[in-house]
Amino acid sequence: MKVLVTGGAGFIGSAVVRHIITNTQASVVNVDKLTYAGNLASLETVAGSSRYAFEQVDVCHRQELERVFNQYQPDVVMHLAAESHVDRSIDGPAAFIETNIVGTYTLLEAARSYWSALPAERKTAFRFHHISTDEVFGDLHGSDDLFTETTPYAPSSPYSASKASSDHLVRAWHRTYGLPVIVTNCSNNYGPYHFPEKLIPLMILNALAGKALPVYGKGNQIRDWLYVEDHARALYKVVTEGEVGETYNIGGHNEKQNIEVVRTLCSLLEELAPQKPAGVQHYEDLITYVTDRPGHDLRYAIDAGKIERELGWAPQETFDSGLRKTVQWFLANQTWWRAVLDGSYSLQRLGQGS
Template sequence: MKILVTGGAGFIGSAVIRHIINNTESSVVNLDKLTYAGNLESLAEVSSSERYAFEQVDICDRCEVERVFHEHQPDAVMHLAAESHVDRSIDSPAAFIETNIVGTYTLLEVVRKYWKGLTPSRHEAFRFHHISTDEVYGDLENPDELFLETTPYAPSSPYSASKASSDHLVRAWHRTYGLPTLITNCSNNYGPYHFPEKLIPLMILNALEGKLLPVYGKGNQVRDWLYVEDHARALYKVVTEGKIGETYNIGGHNEKQNLEVVRTLCALLEELAPNKPAGVSRYEDLITYVQDRPGHDQRYAIDASKIQRDLGWTPEESFESGIRKTVEWYMSNREWWQRVQDGSYQRERLGAGQ
């Protein structure tokens, strides 16, 4: 099976590609624009594989996307390319509209034309898997409530609204044109190779450098945390075994308040990095509370029983085991994140003409 992965140089996309190359016999075409969050160094361990190919292409560029499909002839698409940072979407929503909505539309149209031209057997086997987020569902007010696949959409930020729009487009292309689509909505991912602007890596790296740990509001926002490698396994299972036209929620069964997450990280660092930066007596002393994000949702929580029941997937990592692995990875891979922080991962890429 040859799978075209859009956004394969991103955090989740690179985990998916590493999983496919290391654990399956499928091959991968990585289509990525290489924005600031795209980092080919996250794929160093698999990039020399004969089953891996890379195409630097913007999903909004229809001619180039058509070329990639013509040249590589994929059997399935896993669509992860997206702008995904909520704070950035509040400051500059245009890029989110362009990539997440216009880009998804462009990709769907290229795929529809390509799919119609396949031989009967390949036409029947083809799959388009759209990877989305639990943020499309909005806020959960009832503390006992969970997001179901049937939960109405109520996005709060420009980011989640753009992802909700892309989900609707995918469903429309399935309903109207018969395109064989699948959708997954996941909870907050964490793990190795996570771009340092996101909560968990930001807190780890700030603490290691003796910087403040900024927590929005009172830090009582609740999120369900999913280890990225568990997510990658789930996504491959959906694209290979999922039922056409279905949606699957993917969660880690780990609801935590943001402040609890930060304190857990501080406690782990006390154990794993006891030699603190100058002037720091306890990592927890670095916690500082900042003005809350506009429109900040209070609680997300996923019911992942459908994917467990229908496809037999459950997460292997608990929050405790996954967060320890994550902290240990960042401590052992300083060169990776330091090159992200100082921008050298991008400068060298540009110098090489990529």
């Protein structure tokens, strides 16, 4: 099987690529624009495989997408390319509209053109898997409520609104044109190779540098945390075994308040990195409460019962085991994150394809 992965140099996308190359016999063509969040160093362990290819292409570039489809002849598409940071979407929503909405539309049209011309057997087997987020559902108010596959959409930020728009486009292309699509909505991911602007890696690296650990509001926002490698396994299972036209929610069954996550990280660092920066007695002393961001949803939580019942997937990592692995990875891979922090990783964009 040949898999076209968009956004395969990003956090979740690179985990998907690594999983496919390492654990299956499928081939991957990774299509990534290499924005600030794309990092080819996250793929060094699989980049030398004869089953892996990279194309630096923007999903908004129709002609280049058609070239990639025609050249590589994929059997499935896994669409992960997206602008994904809520704070950035508040400061500058235009990029989110362009990539998440226009880019998804452009990719859908390129895929539809390619799929329409396939021989009957390959046409039947083709899949377009759109990877989305639980943030499209907005806020959960009840303490026992969970997002299901039929929860109404109520996005709160420019980011989640753009992802909701892309979800609607994908489902419309299925209903109107018959394109064989599958949609997944996941909870907050964490793990190795996570870009340092996100909560968990930001807290780890700030703590190691003796910097403040900024927590929005009171830190009482609740998220369901999913280890990224569990997510990658789920996504591959969905694209190979899921039903066309269906949606699957993917979650880790790990609801935690943000402040609880930060304190747990501090505790792990006390154990795993006891040599603290000068002037720091306890990592928790670095916690600083800052003004909450506009439109901040209080609680997200996923009901992942459908994918468990129908496809037999369940997360392998608990929050404690996954968070420990994450901290250990960041401590052992300083070359990767230091290159991100000093910007030298961005030199990869030079001379990389189109």
